[in-house]
Structures are given as C-alpha cells and as structure tokens.
Amino acid sequence: MRLKIILLIFAVAWISLIVRVFYLAIQHNEYYEDLSDKNTIKTELISPVRGEILDRNNNPVAINKLGFKIEIAPHLSSEKNMPILDDELDTLVKYIPSLDKEKMKKEYMKQDSYYNQNYIEVASFISYKDIMPVYSILNLRDNIHIISSPKRFYPYNDTASHIIGYVSNANQNDIDRDPLLSIIGSVGKNGIERYYNTFLEGEAGERKVKVSAKNEEIQELYHKNPIENRKLILSIDMNLQKYISDMFKNESGAVIVMDVNGSVLAAGSFPEYDLNTFVSGISTERWKQLIEDIDAPFTNKLINGLYPPGSVVKIGLGLIFITTALNERWGVNCTGSYIVSNRNFRCWKKEGHGRTDIRKAIRESCDDYFYKASVNTGIETMSKGMLRYGLGEKTGIDLPNEFIGTVPSREWKRKKYNQPWYIGETLNTAIGQGDFLVTPMQVAQLTALIATGKLVTPHIAKKIGNKEVKPVFKDVLNEIEKKKINIIRQGMYDVCNADHGTATPFLHTKIRLAGKTGTAQVVGISQETKKRLQEHEMKYYTRSHAWLTTYGPYKNPQYVVTVLVEHGGHGGHAAGDIVSKIYNKLLQDGYIKK
Template sequence: MKRLSNNPTMDHRRSFLACSFCFVAAFAILLVRLAYFQLWSGEAFRNLSENNRIRVTEIHAPRGRILDANHEILVDNRPCFDVTVIPEEVQDYTSLGETLARLSPLPPEVLNEKLAAIRKGVPFRSYVLWKDASWDTVAYLEANRLRIPGVMIQVTQARDYLVQGLFAHSIGYMGEISPKELKRAHRREYRIGDWIGKVGIEKVWEEQLRGKKGGLQVEADARGRQISLVKRKEPTPGKNLVLSLERRLQQRARQAFGDATGVAIAADPRDGRVLCYLNLPSYDPNSFVGGISRDEWDSIRMNPLYPLTNRGIQGLYPPGSIFKIVLAIAALEEGIITPQEKLFCSGRYRLGTRDFRCWRKAGHGSMDLHQAIVQSCDVYFYQLGQRLGIERIQSYAKRFGLGQITGIGLDGEKSGLVPSPEWKRKRFGEPWYEGETLIVSIGQGALLVTPIQVVSLLSAVTNGGTLFAPRLVEKVESTDGKVFVESSSARGAPVNFSSRTATIVQEALRDVVASEKGTGKRARMEGVAVAGKTGTAQVVRMDDQRTPGDEIPLKERDHAWFACYAPAESPEIVVVVLVEHGGHGGETAAPIAREILEEYFRSDQPDETLSASPASEVDG
C-alpha cells in the first residue's frame, strides 16, 4: 500500500476549508431563523402562545320557561346528556362511526356527515353529535370510555315540553342552529351546535328566552384538560314568558275535537289576548329535542294531514257565511238596505243566464236582514252583494283586517286574499264578472281568510270596531317574578260603523244560536247567551247535484266554520272553530265552540285545585 504523504490530512486541505465554511453557514442560517422568530416576531408568537393557553368555555344560560296565563309551566328545562366528540382524541373515525351508529337515533348518513365535519373542526373543542342521549347510550359510552376515545358525555339542558303537542303550533320548537341562521345572528352570540328557536314563540321570542351565555377562562393544556381557572362569568338566565293562553281551555278544545282536523282559537275581544290556540293534528315538540330521527321526521312530514302546518295563521279557507257579517255591516252603513226591507228567496237567484243557488233548495221565502243572517240565506246576500258592488265589499273586508296579517306574532302568518277586479286582471288577465261578486258575497270563491283573521274580525264586530293584533304573550318575567314587559295588543285603524248597525247585527248573531231556525243552535249553552255565525267553506265547487254530506269522500267535504262570542250582551270571549271537511258549521264546529265556552265560563270562578297542582295535571 502506497502512502501518499506523511500526514494524510494535508491532501484534503481544501475539503477541510469547504466543510468549515459549510458548518458556519448552516449554523448562521439557523441563527438567523431563530432571531427572526424570537426577536423579530417574538411578541406575536407570545400572543399566540397565550391564546393557546387560555381556553374560553361557554356556559349556556338556562332558557326561559314558558307559562300559561295561570302560571302553569308549559315548557321547562331538564338536564339531558349530550354525546360529544373531541376531534383530537379520536383515534379511528371508521370504527367510531360504526360504534355510534348502533347507539345513535340519527340515520347513519347524517351521523357520518356530522363526524366528517367534526373531523375538520378545532382539535380540542368538543362538538355535540346528538343531544339527549338515552340512558342506555350514556351507560354504554361511560362504561366503554377507554375503548372509545374522543367521545364524551356532557350534561346540558334540554327543552321539556310538558304538555306535548297541545301547544305545538303556538310555542313551536327548537333545533340546532343552521348555517343560514348563524350568518344572520349578530354579535357573535351563537356558535355551531347551539340551539335556537325554530318555529313559533320559541323563535319569535328567542331574544328574551335565550338569556346570556356565561363563560370560563380556563388555562388548559393541549389536550384541553382544565389546569386552572382564570376567570368565570356567570350566565344570565333567559326570561320567562307568561302567555295569555290557558292550558285548561286548550285541553278542553283538544278533547272536543276528537279525531277531527282543524283549528280552535279563543280570544278576549276587549284586548286581543288569545286564550286558546289549538291546531290539529299536532306533533310532539319533544321529538325534536334529541335531534329528530329520520323515521319520526318522515312520519310528521309525510302525514297527509300536515301536522306541521300552522292552520290558525297559515290555513287559507273561504270564510263562507261568516263573511255575511261583513256584508251586512257594509250594506247598513252604506244605506243600501234597511233592517225592515225584505228580499225574496226562491232557492235560486238568476243573474244573466246563470242560476245562483241558495243552500236551502226550497228557498227561504221573503225575509229581512235579521232572518237572512239567522238562517244564513244565500239569495238575500247575493242581492246585497250585487247592490254593494265588489269595490265596496272589498273595501269593508279590508277594513275588517282581511287580506292582511293580523300581527299575532307568530312566524309564517299568511295574509289571505280579498279579490278585486284589479287583482283578477293582474293575476289572470281577465275582467271581473258580476257573478263572481255574488260568489264572494256569500264568502266563497277567491276570498280566502285565516282562522285568526276571523277572530280579529269578530272581535271588532263586538267591541265597536277596534281591530286588535291578537297577542299570545302577556308578560316577560325574570325567574324571580320581576316583570320586564307587560304587553298590550297593537290596534289597527278602527273600523267605523254605527252602534245601531252593531246592535242590528249582534242581535241577529244572537238569534243564530238562540232561535230554533238558527244555524248555530248547537252552540247554545246554559246560563250564558252565545252569539255567532256558522260558515261552510266549499272545498270542491258543487254544481247542481249536491249529495248528502256523508256520501262525499272526506277530502271533498266542505270545511265547517263556527265563529261566536259570549256573553252576547257584553262579550268577553270570541271563539272561532274550523273543522276541516267537517261539513256544515252548525253541526260539527258549533258543539266544539260550545265546549270551549263552557270551560271558559266554568273557570270564571278561578279553580284553585287546577292552578295549584299543575304537575299532577301534566302527568295525567
């Protein structure tokens, strides 16, 4: 072996130099980077490390309760168990998904969607998968905690609708906040996963019910484990709502309805307080609490009777003969008829080449306004309508609040429709025919109203023309009973009619119930004089052949109306009942109205046992 030089390193002087240079250069780069991080951006990084360290955890505020007029609790909060996931601690999403699918009420695809979203979330935050887990689920998850890392049970609060579906359409329900709602929500008061009122009073009064979230500033480690408490801010509980609704009336109305579909609304005509607001069929808002399951949702949504529809404010029906009240007032005020003038009913009224029929084939003979209202003679009102003309009919209808929302304070209220030549031209590009005026005069045709509009209308008839916006919420109270808001109903422009007109119409309405010939005699009750008007809303246009109600398929049967008030001499309560496909108002709707009135007047002497023990009532 040949040695090249005595000192082997002499041959590599250049390499040694080059390496030395590389070493120094490499260290210099590290040092520059260090200086950049620690000296130049040190402050920024220090802030970041503080943000890392301090976790802000929200403390949800207890939501306000909802009570009925007698302070009976309708909606309360109860503790519930939420299944939550902390993304960072999950080891295997596939097996987690499989495990949870067996426990979750959510359909697997929804569960997987949620898990996928959570996976992308902040690693150490906990996300709610579903609320209100069953006791079995909680027990299973707690027992297998170590085998299912990342899943935690959190105790929170859930809404408890103590009266199930009884108030579903007025109180509504809550649900998880949607991305759209989140965008609209201001002041960063909501976050993903929060619950928010979705429908009804829960939605409209969300601001008051919600309260204010509290928070914890916690020093937490990277796993999110709480190391020490830095600061704590208590949440402000939501305020309680006291409704004008009375559970007793509502419950009685529910019983009176049986299996029928429809609406029953009762209100105080003196101030617009709504005392009863029942829609049937109903649904149980408690189903929404745990995140509704697909089956349950389908069974509600696909129900042919549409339980989610709020018929009281959204159902559009022809008012039928109830509209004759408006026509009578209009005719008296316009001076086109006197109470004494008699018009003849032969069972049909000829206009041009067409016959317009009275509901009573044989005709009513010659009758005055009073009798025409009591017996609900169609031919009489065809003639009144013809004399008034569509413009004046439309004008009076609008003065009584038809064609516009009442402002009851529920979401999704519909305005209905008061037809006019102008409307028809715009809508169909066709002229108005006089025949249509006759149809509208008896409350059929294109004229559409909601039950709540009828409540408003009838209230105005009894109270001398004040059109109240009906209200559901009486008071906003703190948990310790301090009253924040005492509501009063907004008033619309007063409907002007003379007291003489009012007396004539009211006397007629009284006889509708009181007289043997009256169509509403089945609303008669003992001790209190009831006044009202029946109505039949045509579902399918009936031509000459009218078959007896029972032989018509249910879907094609007419809707039955009954609108009444009592006591007739000084009205305290207005009741409007609509029974879908109920046939004649006098037969199906009037008895329900009577039961509600009976309950109301029975309870006029306050029933101590009832308001004192709400819990037992609820269990029953």
C-alpha cells in the first residue's frame, strides 16, 4: 500500500511537469516570443538639431556650433572594472587636456548603475577643432563613444539679449513638461528661444536595433530621421539693434522701434547681458551679480518693467476727455496750482500755462488741464477707456511672461486694498502717476493706436518656417473717437515741432514727427516743499524716469519709436537725441519713405 502511494505521488508530479512544459512551450509560446523580442530589440530616439534664428536680413542671431559629446560604456564603476574606467578617462585627458578627469569620473559614478544599459555622458561639448585631430584614435576604443553634439551660440553676444533669450540645461521640471528634453538636454529659457521653443527644438527621430545580451548592436531594423533645423526669421534688424545698443551703453531703460503694422524692427532693454554665458551654465558668482545689480540687467524692461507713464498717457486720456464728458473747445485757466480737498495739485510749470485747451495741453504738457478734466470725467470712464486702448492688458507680443501693469480704478483699489477711492487719486491718475503702471511695449502700442486708429499686436517673429507672420489689428475706437483723433495728433505734432513744444528743442530729425514727452516721478514731493529741485540737482536714483514716444513721418505714419531712460529727468532732454538718431538711421537705411 505504501509503495502504491509513493508511485502515485511520482505519477502526479510527472504529469504536473508535463502539463507545465506543454503550457510554457505550446500554449504560451507567443507570449514569450514577444517578451524575447522586447529584450533583444532596442528603440532609440534621435535628438533633433535645434533650429537657427535669423534677423530680417538673414544675419544669424542664434546658431549651432559644431561639436561632439563623449560617452563611456556603463558598468565600469565596480571595484573589478574601475581600472578600465580610469584608463579610459586618462586616455581622454591625454588627448584632450582641457578635460577634467575628476569631474568626468564624478559624473560617471553618479549615473552608472546595474540597471543602466546606455553609455554615460562625461563631456557635453568638445569643439570640432579639438576633437578632429584625435577622433580616429578615440573612436577605436570600444568603451568610448564620440557623438555629434551641437552647442548654441549667439554671435551678437549681449545685443538684443532680452529679445533673443537663451538656451540652457533642462531641469527635471522642464523634462516633465516636455519628455523630448531628456534626449535634447537643453531648452529655451527666455525670450524668443523660450516662446518658440517647441518649434525650434523640432521632433525626435527614431531607430530600432537588434542587440545582443551584452547590448551590442547587431542590426538596424527601422530608422526615421528627426524633423530638425527649423528656421525662425525675426523682424529685427540686428544692425539697427547694435546701433541703438551702442547709443544706450551708459544708460538704463528701454527702446522700441516698431512698424505701425506691429513688426518690431528693434527693441532693447538696458543694461544687456551676454547670452553665451548661460549656454553651458552660468557661475554662481556671475548669476548673483546679475540679479543683485540695481539697474536690473536680467529684467526684460520691454514687457516686465513697470513704470508710471507720466505725461505720455495724456495722449490716450486726452482722447477720452474730448469724446466723453468734454469737447475739444473746453479749456482751463492754468495758474500753476489747483486746490482739491485741501491739497495743492501743482502743474509742472510754476507760473502756469494760462488759457489752455486740449491741443495746448498736449503740446506743453499742462497738468492743470488734465487735473480738471479728470474731475469732470471721473475715474471709471478714464479707467475703462485706458483698458480699451490696451493699457492694463497684455499687448500679445511673442515674448514669454508679459506683465499687464495697473490701470487704477475704484474696483481695482477695492479688490487690492479693500479701501475707498479718493478724488486725489483721480488727479494723480490723470497725469500718469500714483498707482498707474505701464510697460514700454504698452506705450509703443498706444502710440501706434493714435497714429493709425487701430490697436496693433506687436510681434518679433517675421517668418516661422515657411509661414509669414501677418499683422493683427483690433478696431477699439468708437465713431466719435475716430472723428476727433486728429486733434490729439495735432497736439503731438506740436510737441515735436511748435514753439513751446516739450520735445522741439531736443529733436534734430530729417522728417516731421509727432510725439509726447513724459517725466515720471519715482519719489513723492511733499506738500510742504515750496521749491522743487531740478532733476539734475537730485541724486541719480531719485530722478524721474524720462519718456519720449513718437511716430513718423507725421503725415504718413510708418514707425513708432518709444524711448524710456531710467532716471533721465525730462523726457525731451534725455531721449530727444536718441529718438532723432534712430529716425535718421531709419531714413538712411531705406526703411522710411518720405
């Protein structure tokens, strides 16, 4: 009986084994064949080459320098294989002395693991001239891979730095948003490079290869080329841009030169910074210098600099006044002082301007006119009009992280501070002070609106691949505003051409301009102050910001030029020469047709 039980157990065991073998060999054959394929067929993504950026005249603005990266085979960090790793690193340093062995070894050890089957990058970029003499020697070594790896280069260094932007090493957050960056390694971090990053980086290629158990390539089964080298052509003229940068070397602020259809011909935020310092990673010391510099070289002042508009806002508010509560014949007797709620609101001209209508108020920038007009019109009408004209809104320019600024109103103050609105705040708003904040790009857009009657969307890209960028306009003016806008234009013409025009003494252009100066205070002036200090008597960082925004030629508007000189004092004095030289350059280079 015992023998029968033992035989039965053996029989059951053998039957179970036979069933299992049948199941694995016959029934699950297809499953294990698929699993085997996955173990022996390797899919690789091919990194695309980043597209180049050119200016409107096909001058290279951002290009790729030819170079190579070096990778070393995995699994050499064990005690047994460490001598092999050291030998490979010593060989690299022998033939390319600029490499740092300890740095490469540290990078290798950080990435090497039992599970990693891919070669490990130890040098991200070696120039073509450095690698070519030793390429054949290093390429014969089984543990070393030399792979083409272009590096971003900016030929103009710091010129137009805030417009162009830069690429730098992608971090994990970047990779999480865009998995392609895991093989590309770098991403647009600012400016045009960031805004058009998806277009410029292209699309990955793919190859499938059969590999051995040792990860040795046996056969290529599939290959798809990456979509790469997409070109982006800007509306920027880098020669004009360099001309403006040279003029602004010792100043802080912003300059915008824009076709009235929205194409930006030049735009600078000053001071600028060298883009090439960011490509391979900026030093901690240099980064600290940039972010702690009181003149804010790392801030794109074109779209992120928020400034009181000062008197340049009068061109918009003036149109609102004469088309709502008032008309073009309404005027004031400016005595230099206006008392409201026991507070003295002073005009910039101590003795006053006398009898003043809208045209004279713009020509001579009479504050008293705008104080009294604002009381008659009210902050709500003013605020709604300014928002309709594009202030307090993004201009829509193709740059990342554009700020909207602030157009004060009762609702805005209640939401922000939970406080009531006072009449004095209406008067401050009327002359572009108080909580009123704009960007230089918004001022340029407002100027173009007055010049053409249309709210244009500024743009820097001229051609994206084969697609031309077309102008975008908004019709924001009502019929009354369209009929009366010429009155504002006449006042702006007077600013630049007439006796007592606030810009007239400082301009020397070969064409007729229309414009508006602005002096935006950065420190308050006490009511007890009887005599104001002249701007040149004040400490530099307490001086007012100087604005001059213009369009020209007056009878046939083609370009807007907006200049902001930080702590420059009076707009015409600080910016008149810069504006004049820009227009004369536009005429000389054939952009302006008389």
